[in-house]
Amino acid sequence: CSYKLRNVDLHPLWRTTIDVPGGSRQSPIDIRVLDSVFHPQLTPIRTQYDPNTCLHIWNNGYSFFVEFDDSTDKSVVSGGPLENPYRLKQFHFHWGVNNDWGSEHTVDSKVFPAELHLVHWNCSKYRTFEEAIMESNGLAVIGVFLKLGKHHEKLQKLVDILPSVRYKDSLTEFNYFDPSCLLPSCNDYWTYSGSLTTPPLTESVTWIMMKKPIEVDHSQLAVFRSLLYTAVGEEEKNMVDNFRPLQPLMNRTVLSTFQ
Numbered sequence: 001c002s003y004k005l006r007n008v009d010l011h012p013l014w015r016t017t018i019d020v021p022g023g024s025r026q027s028p029i030d031i032r033v034l035d036s037v038f039h040p041q042l043t044p045i046r047t048q049y050d051p052n053t054c055l056h057i058w059n060n061g062y063s064f065f066v067e068f069d070d071s072t073d074k075s076v077v078s079g080g081p082l083e084n085p086y087r088l089k090q091f092h093f094h095w096g097v098n099n100d101w102g103s104e105h106t107v108d109s110k111v112f113p114a115e116l117h118l119v120h121w122n123c124s125k126y127r128t129f130e131e132a133i134m135e136s137n138g139l140a141v142i143g144v145f146l147k148l149g150k151h152h153e154k155l156q157k158l159v160d161i162l163p164s165v166r167y168k169d170s171l172t173e174f175n176y177f178d179p180s181c182l183l184p185s186c187n188d189y190w191t192y193s194g195s196l197t198t199p200p201l202t203e204s205v206t207w208i209m210m211k212k213p214i215e216v217d218h219s220q221l222a223v224f225r226s227l228l229y230t231a232v233g234e235e236e237k238n239m240v241d242n243f244r245p246l247q248p249l250m251n252r253t254v255l256s257t258f259q
């Protein structure tokens with residue numbers, strides 16, 4: 001395989017390898033398939049999303065976030081390694097300047113052009129998302145790899161509105177979207193204990209990484225890359241390579257639902 005070096009010009013947010021004091025469960029990681037342990041008791045992940053809870057999209061200067069109304073249990077994930085339902089708060093992506101890299105997690109060192117994160121918080125134990133991100137079992141993030149392939153029909157509704165959040169701190173209304181259309185058809189996943197990959201990098205995440213990638217086409221990824229890190233009036237910097245470098249596995253085991 002062609003070994004491409006990633007001389008990536010990382011965003012200042014990630015340029016320093018921020019070592020969280022005492023960090024022992026940081027994300028992202030390289031998932032070594034043969035080292036993962038098959039766990040037959042892990043049930044499939046169950047998502048119940050109400051498209052009416054979709055609120056808006058905003059560009060916060062390092063990704064674009066689709067945010068949901070998390071004041072009720074209308075949009076939740078449960079099952080698998082989760083001891084109770086977790087409420088959907090937002091989803092966002094990480095991507096590269098080209099199709100050779102962009103994902104945060106890797107699979108046997110294989111990099112994907114982008115990665116989707118669906119972020120949920122433990123509403124049975126904590127009162128708010130902000131509180132949950134500080135707790136070891138506070139969050140559950142479903143990660144989905146994106147690969148280059150056929151046009152993703154359902155994603156296009158989101159892609160079409162991205163130009164309206166081109167600049168940092170811009171926000172636009174976005175209603176009636178069910179993010180389960182972005183999940184792969186196959187239920188197989190890996191799961192491990194990790195952290196947020198952006199500040200505050202807290203070690204509060206149960207990661208659920210879907211084995212099968214979804215396909216998007218070149219033009220759809222190109223629109224992601226047309227977004228800007230910068231606000232109106234600032235010197236324009238394209239929002240690309242917004243992924244954190246791989247972190248050491250340390251004393252962790254990745255579990256899998258398949259052999």
Ligand SMILES: NS(=O)(=O)c1ccco1
Nearest residue numbers: 117119141195196197198
């Ligand atoms: N990239 S991520 O899903 O770990 C995340 C969510 C909020 C902050 O960082």
Ligand SMILES: [Zn+2]
Nearest residue numbers: 092094117197
């Ligand atoms: Zn993320």
